[in-house]
Amino acid sequence: MPLLPLAGFVVLLFAGRRLGDPLAGWIATAAVAGSFVVACFVLGGVLSQPETHRVFVHNYFTWFQVGTLRVPVGILVDPLSITMCMFITGVSALIHLYSVGYMKGDPDYPKFFLYLNLFVFSMLLLVLANNLLLTFVGWEGVGVCSYWLVSYWFYRDSAASAGKKAFIYNRIGDAGFLLAMFLIFEKTHTLVYEGGPGGGIFGQLGHLGGGTATAAVLLLFVAATGKSAQIPLFNWLPDAMEGPTPVSALIHAATMVTAGVYLLCRMNHLLALSHAGTEVIAIIGGITAFVAATIACAQQDIKKVLAFSTVSQIGYMILAVGSGAYIAAVFLMVAHAFFKGLLFLGAGSVIHGLDDEQDLKRMGALRKTMKWTTVTFSVGWLAIAGIPPLAGFWSKGDVLDNVYAHYKLLWALGLFTAILTAYYMTRLEVLTFGGDPRWDKVGPHGEPAHHAPHESPWIMRLPLVVLAVLSFFAGLLDLPWIHHDSFAGWLAPVFGTSLFNDRLHTGSQWALALTDTAAAIIGLIIGYGLWKGTRVDKPELEPQFLQRVWYWDDFYDTVIGRPSQRLATFFAWVVDARIIDGAVNGAATLVRSTGSAARKLQTGYVRNYALGIALGLAALIVFLLSRTWWS
């Protein structure tokens, strides 16, 4: 299954330029769609097995063996990984298809699809790997592809630096991953998840003490914060908007950011050992969800709003993981893949239609010219806001129910975040599609007015429609009253005992569902009430504090950036120039002065040399004679 995108990558690598536009795109799309078909077959195969026999481990060959460390290249197919594969390949295939239209006419067209295919391959490797190290390979592959794709328009300074930022933030997380791997290997002497001699990591968990387990969990969480953009490493994700919009959709919806959540879900047996660790995870997740939602309320750029919305939604997932509600986390992940993919592709369609305009304040009234986009985007909007019966309502409700059962305070925070979510999404919707047109006016900084927006070609509309349908109906995967026969029952064997299974009774479930709906509707009403008018510059609703991302970047700049720059300057001009260069130059000076002292001996007069020889001879004789006499 992962081999198909790899094959697509190889083909494009060698023949991409010759295939050109649009054949290269079609090949890439076919490769990913093919792996989606394969994933469907695998899913069918797994489904035909009885519930207890749904885990398959297949080792292809040994990658390397050092001492007791044997790293196989093998895959692990279980309900969790196959679920991930289904939506990764499915959504990615749609995004590929969309890109065929979106990237039309780009000079580096084949290169774009080459990266996309490699990206999907890395992600599938990450998900299907049966050991931590192979997962790490996919993890890094995703990281490097995101770097390439974010800085795809590398001739823009901002894109290049955004790519670097994404990469560096990810590297911080990777360090956590590596340390966690070392720690786990040190205690369990294996990196395989399960199966094989000794039962893999999960069979050896008894060797981990409480403290070690907490340390390993927290290190893994550091890795997850990097990849899944949680506090304190979330800043890279909004900057990653510099990439082409399909890339944003791919990174945000289907692949990269879910990697961290997947990792934590995969290691659920380990997480179950450390209560302190999961508490930290839940708290960070809740705070991230809240902070990112507040920031999203004040952003001007359509993609930035969606980016912070992603951070916020991933925060929900992490919160669910921290509450032990892995199924809810995966459920939200799937639903989020659909509606966030939809929202990003819709935003891409808007940007495309308006000739690369991304400023919300320069849109408006697009409902009249872009009907398809409006309808599908609205489905995404209602889904993420949590309006029943769309996917977002069920999945977010599931998360909040579980959180309510464990952390009342975080639940309140989550509920407030839900109001904010509905609010900022409504603001986005109203500013983009509602109201009066603003794109025909001159921009605030003197940008020229745009032409009338046009609807996107069918190749971009088709994925929108498919994703809209999916966003609408994804809730059916896991309706509360059929919990045990559907999604939850399907995933439950993976999580087994580590799942907190205290379900709320029906009454409080109804109450919570009503609360969620009320929260969503309140947010919707506030958002509509505040933004429906013709006046769109409302600085009182968009405080600098939120626009500048809680001054988070400035904080890093002051605390880490500037001091390290000063340190670097110090090393460059003092340590390097004085001490290191001083030592090198000093050695040279010493040699030179010795030389110039010694050259005086070379007078050029033969008599001096002869005298030297004679004196030396005399000294030698005296020496020899004295030895003879004294001995």
Add this chain to the structure above:
Amino acid sequence: MSLSAGWYLGLAALVFAIGAVGLLVRRNVLIMFMCIELMLNAANLTFVTFARVLNDIGGQALVFFVLVVAAAEVVVGLGIVVTNFRRRSTTVSDDLHSLKG
């Protein structure tokens, strides 16, 4: 009548000293060459003397080598001196110090 070995050695030492002092004090390259020859032959005399005293043919054999080397050295040395004289019209060693460091 045969003289004792001491006389030969004494003569050799005297000749060597004359050669060494001459090499140090004279400035004419030709004279310096002659002084070197004196020193070489003093050494030869010592070799022969000890060959006789110790009854060892090795000393006399070595003298032949020294003679051959000395002859070759004189050829080369005189060649240099002649060339140098043609170029600079001098045989005074102190004028030849262009290899000063």
